[in-house]
Amino acid sequence: MIFRPGTAVWVEHPDLAWAEAEVVSTAPTRSSAPSTITVVLLSNGAKVSASLLMGVAMRCSRPVVADGRKVLPRDMEADLCGVDDMTKLIYLHEPGVLCNLARRYTLNEIYTYTGRILIAVNPFAKLPHLYDMHMMEQYRGVQFGELSPHVFAIADASYRAMVGENCSQSILVSGESGAGKTETTKLIMRYLTFVGGRATGNIRSVEQQVLEANPLLEAFGNARTVRNDNSSRFGKFVQIQFDKSGRISGAAVRTYLLERSRVVQISESERNYHCFYQLCASGQDADKYKLAHPRNFNYLNQSHTFELQGVSDAEEYLKTRRAMDIVGICFADQEAIFRIVAAILHLGNIEFSPGEEFDSSAIKDEKCRFHLQMAADLLMVDASLLLSTLCFRKIKTPEGNIIKAVDNSSAVIGRDALAKTVYARLFDWLVDNINKSIGQDIDSRAQIGVLDIYGFECFKYNSLYFGSSFLEFLMALPCVSFEQLCINFANEKLQQHFNKHVFKMEQEEYKTEEINWSYIEFVDNQDILDLIEKKPIGIVSLLDEACILGKSTHETFATKLFQNLRTHPRLDKPKLSKTDFALSPFAGKACPVNQHFFLEGKISNLEDENHLLRQKALNLSPRHSRTGVPHAVQDHSLNLHL
Numbered sequence: 202m203i204f205r206p207g208t209a210v211w212v213e214h215p216d217l218a219w220a221e222a223e224v225v226s227t228a229p230t231r232s233s234a235p236s237t238i239t240v241v242l243l244s245n246g247a248k249v250s251a252s253l254l255m256g257v258a259m260r261c262s263r264p265v266v267a268d269g270r271k272v273l274p275r276d277m278e279a280d281l282c283g284v285d286d287m288t289k290l291i292y293l294h295e296p297g298v299l300c301n302l303a304r305r306y307t308l309n310e311i312y313t314y315t316g317r318i319l320i321a322v323n324p325f326a327k328l329p330h331l332y333d334m335h336m337m338e339q340y341r342g343v344q345f346g347e348l349s350p351h352v353f354a355i356a357d358a359s360y361r362a363m364v365g366e367n368c369s370q371s372i373l374v375s376g377e378s379g380a381g382k383t384e385t386t387k388l389i390m391r392y393l394t395f396v397g398g399r400a401t402g403n404i405r406s407v408e409q410q411v412l413e414a415n416p417l418l419e420a421f422g423n424a425r426t427v428r429n430d431n432s433s434r435f436g437k438f439v440q441i442q443f444d445k446s447g448r449i450s451g452a453a454v455r456t457y458l459l460e461r462s463r464v465v466q467i468s469e470s471e472r473n474y475h476c477f478y479q480l481c482a483s484g485q486d487a488d489k490y491k492l493a494h495p496r497n498f499n500y501l502n503q504s505h506t507f508e509l510q511g512v513s514d515a516e517e518y519l520k521t522r523r524a525m526d527i528v529g530i531c532f533a534d535q536e537a538i539f540r541i542v543a544a545i546l547h548l549g550n551i552e553f554s555p556g557e558e559f560d561s562s563a564i565k566d567e568k569c570r571f572h573l574q575m576a577a578d579l580l581m582v583d584a585s586l587l588l589s590t591l592c593f594r595k596i597k598t599p600e601g602n603i604i605k606a607v608d609n610s611s612a613v614i615g616r617d618a619l620a621k622t623v624y625a626r627l628f629d630w631l632v633d634n635i636n637k638s639i640g641q642d643i644d645s646r647a648q649i650g651v652l653d654i655y656g657f658e659c660f661k662y663n664s665l666y667f668g669s670s671f672l673e674f675l676m677a678l679p680c681v682s683f684e685q686l687c688i689n690f691a692n693e694k695l696q697q698h699f700n701k702h703v704f705k706m707e708q709e710e711y712k713t714e715e716i717n718w719s720y721i722e723f724v725d726n727q728d729i730l731d732l733i734e735k736k737p738i739g740i741v742s743l744l745d746e747a748c749i750l751g752k753s754t755h756e757t758f759a760t761k762l763f764q765n766l767r768t769h770p771r772l773d774k775p776k777l778s779k780t781d782f783a784l785s786p787f788a789g790k791a792c793p794v795n796q797h798f799f800l801e802g803k804i805s806n807l808e809d810e811n812h813l814l815r816q817k818a819l820n821l822s823p824r825h826s827r828t829g830v831p832h833a834v835q836d837h838s839l840n841l842h843l
């Protein structure tokens with residue numbers, strides 16, 4: 202593209218993302234430097250700062266100097282109402298796409314296609330006419346693309362492909378927190394039950410059953426974040442199964458990547474999982490488990506947000522109980538579930554002080570002893586055994602086991618690891634029960650899977666792990682956890698799947714069939730996948746190795762990482778740090794900030810879930826049930842073989 206005076210352009214803008222502009226003049230280009238051009242903003246830019254545009258002060262309608270690389274061509278003849286498929290745009294670049302979506306959004310058109318991909322812009326308003334029965338009737342069996350873009354069209358296309366090609370289908374719903382993934386997933390399920398509804402009169406439909414299980418999944422898997430009061434902190438794959446005649450015959454819910462770190466660590470203005478607050482507000486049940494206001498519990502009071510606007514936790518508690526009834530969880534199991542929730546809160550209040558011996562720990566005071574006793578009683582384990590499990594570790598050697606005391610911070614890490622694991626197992630147990638209630642068809646002919654999973658998370662800093670000494674710094678960050686690495690890795694995998702099917706395989710086929718086509722360039726992210734997962738030298742393998750070696754530190758890990766992978770184009774070493782490393786993910790092109798994985802404190806902490814808990818497995822065995830805890834709960838949540 203040659204920019205001449207008068208050329209219509211988009212110019213990157215610190216507040217608006219992109220602003221409409223027109224080229225005034227171009228500076229002479231030297232081959233070594235990017236050309237700079239002078240443009241005039243077309244909008245009233247009185248409040249716009251020009252600091253990002255080469256730092257030159259800018260005022261309304263005055264020419265500004267812009268970095269030539271941040272100026273993109275603008276289609277002057279683009280339809281003011283936008284186009285329903287982005288592939289019709291003359292310039293398919295970021296400002297073109299955003300402008301098209303914005304134009305359509307102002308006309309209440311929240312859906313737009315990009316080929317077979319549907320982009321949904323969250324309306325944050327109820328649009329019942331978009332999803333009523335009449336709308337479903339309209340989209341039924343209609344060729345994709347014939348009607349306006351709609352989530353029902355996607356669902357219909359996959360249903361018809363499943364029936365016509367006798368082949369299972371998947372729909373991926375991705376986006377950042379609050380984008381509307383869960384709502385979209387529900388709409389897809391509603392449409393699928395509309396076209397493939399079970400021909401049974403009074404049996405609750407699968408959609409109803411999956412939806413009825415939602416309050417339960419949400420109570421244990423959703424939390425308030427800075428972006429969404431009811432953010433799902435887990436990925437979900439709903440499989441709707443169909444029989445020979447295309448009728449729904451069963452369903453299953455699989456969950457992924459529950460954000461375990463949230464159980465023990467929350468940022469300001471966020472909340473822990475809803476169930477903790479619900480139980481604290483439950484009145485008699487809270488008294489029974491010696492619970493009080495959330496501000497009294499370490500796992501809840503790291504943030505000062507205890508309530509949600511317009512939500513009564515006491516009422517939500519009753520709804521959760523009702524959902525448990527619907528899903529068929531008996532009263533005894535329900536009691537056991539909430540005992541575990543209460544136990545986790547008490548566990549979090551167990552604090553340690555230095556023990557008498559060097560590098561040892563002991564329970565801090567009488568108050569902590571009370572919480573220890575409560576946690577042990579609720580988990581039905583021996584209190585002194587629980588304490589010694591937290592304050593000592595067992596090291597296996599060829600000569601036999603060695604029992605070694607651990608210092609305060611290690612005891613805290615062990616405590617938190619225990620809380621996270623107990624919670625994660627409880628969540629898995631709930632999902633298993635929901636699946637039993639919905640009923641799966643193991644003989645189904647084909648299925649449609651809907652994957653609702655968080656998109657790339659790009660915070661200023663994503664932490665790989667942290668030591669307690671680092672906590673204050675971390676509290677200031679929007680969100681930090683090892684899980685972000687896993688989430689982004691999962692998204693890289695999905696991107697690779699997409700690349701493989703949309704670009705690689707398609708183009709291979711053209712080649713085989715000798716079809717004349719022009720090769721489409723795409724960013725292949727295989728190299729970032731290799732960087733993370735390749736064995737024996739990849740980030741995960743090196744981390745595993747560091748965890749096995751007891752003496753690893755962040756420095757030794759970083760040294761090893763750069764020794765082995767320094768030349769990898771996706772790995773960067775920030776200049777001013779010995780322990781940071783930065784990855785350039787697939788989505789990094791769109792993110793101004795690379796993801797930094799801080800490695801501070803002790804890397805041996807990385808043992809937490811795996812190694813340390815395996816150690817504890819040797820120490821802590823559950824006491825026999827005194828009050829007849831149901832087997833199912835013992836199997837899945839109390840008897841954790843810690």
Ligand SMILES: Nc1ncnc2c1ncn2[C@@H]1O[C@H](COP(=O)(O)OP(=O)(O)OP(=O)(O)O)[C@@H](O)[C@H]1O
Pocket residue numbers: 323324325326327328376377378379380381382383384385429431432433434655
């Ligand atoms: N199609 C829609 N129509 C109306 N409102 C919507 C729609 N999609 C989303 N919303 C609104 O946006 C809110 C957030 O949506 P949702 O919970 O689906 O986001 P999400 O992408 O699943 O977020 P998270 O990843 O944090 O769980 C919803 O509670 C709802 O108010």
